[in-house]
Amino acid sequence: MASDNFVDYVKIHCTSGNGGGGSTHYRREKYIPKGGPDGGDGGRGGHVIIRGNKQLWTLLHLKYQKHIKAGHGAHGSGNLKTGAQGKDIYIEVPLGTLAKDEDTGEVLFEITEDGEERILQRGGRGGLGNNHFKSATNQTPRYAQPGEEGEEGWKILELKVLADVGLVGFPNAGKSTLLSVVSAAKPEIANYPFTTLRPNLGIVSYRDHRSFIMADIPGIIEGAHTGKGLGLRFLRHIERNSLLLFMVPIDSEDIKKEYGVLLNELKLYNPELLHKDRLLAITKSDMLDDELIEQVRKELPEVPHVFISSVSGKGIVDLKDLIWKHLSND
Known part of the structure; x- marks a missing residue:
């Protein structure tokens, strides 16, 4: 996925449709000059609906679509005919999208399944026709309900990447290089910090036609939890990964x-991240011989680890095996 095409945050103004008004019509036929009320109800206003689409990976298609409006409901008419319902508007989003209220910051819902639909702005209800208001003491009511107005307001859509494995490391730890080697993804690779400005996703093939999704996410720096560097933009995506692969050269x-x-940066941002499974990959391991690697191994933290080199291919198969073992809980 090209980084320029990855958009993970958009703000849109949504307006649902007004409900149609109820009718004050009376039945009038050739031989029934004084029929009773037969005004129909107004139609419901259109909803603005969010729908999950597993084929989408970005909110790019919404970047320049700032105003979204649903249709208004039609008014009721005689012969108890209900007005037509306003047209619903569907907004397709990738799985892992959060919807928030722009004013309060409240999380309204999260889309996690393909085809899942949630109403973002509810259309106004149609008004009741005069037929609903007749009674023994008022057989010819001359009033009906107006339709309810729709809702409008700014909403925020925020994407948290859904991936099996999230790569965690400082800039230039070799995350993008690893992703380019184990998948068909082509992230930008260069020898300077923050080459990766947007998450890159790759599908990693495994044995027996199995696969898992790996996410290369912008590198952490100390203080990222306060917003330093690419800070919160990075850490938001880490929350949705099943397994965290730490990479240190x-x-x-x-x-x-x-x-x-x-x-520590993950802990300060969200302590729940510490409950995720963690692996450690020591990158650029082709630089040392086996004897020096064994010395390094004695100083490592107590976490499952593997020595790899994305350039020479050393340890890549072992890394895939270790990842799959933890993903499948074998």
């Missing part, structure tokens, strides 16, 4: 300390 000054800083 073997030439790091202190691998254990670097892992601790990364873990």
